[in-house]
Amino acid sequence: MEPEHLSTEEESPEAWAHRATGKLFGLLKDEIAAAGGAEAFLRWVRSDDVDHPGDLGPRDE
Numbered sequence: 001m002e003p004e005h006l007s008t009e010e011e012s013p014e015a016w017a018h019r020a021t022g023k024l025f026g027l028l029k030d031e032i033a034a035a036g037g038a039e040a041f042l043r044w045v046r047s048d049d050v051d052h053p054g055d056l057g058p059r060d061e
Contacts, residue, residue, distance in 0.1 A: 011019075035041035 032038055032041040035044050
């Protein structure tokens with residue numbers, strides 16, 4: 001396992017990008033699961049509900 005905090009002299013931009021995107025992928029995967037799957041997550045992303053991704057009922061417009 002690589003150390004979490006390497007100085008910029010020790011970590012190339014490519015290595016940093018790979019590490020950062022890996023973390024983002026993990027966070028997104030967790031959010032999708034919490035929202036009830038990919039389709040429900042996309043409905044939440046497109047909605048105005050910023051507080052509750054699990055509450056994906058019909059939108060009031």
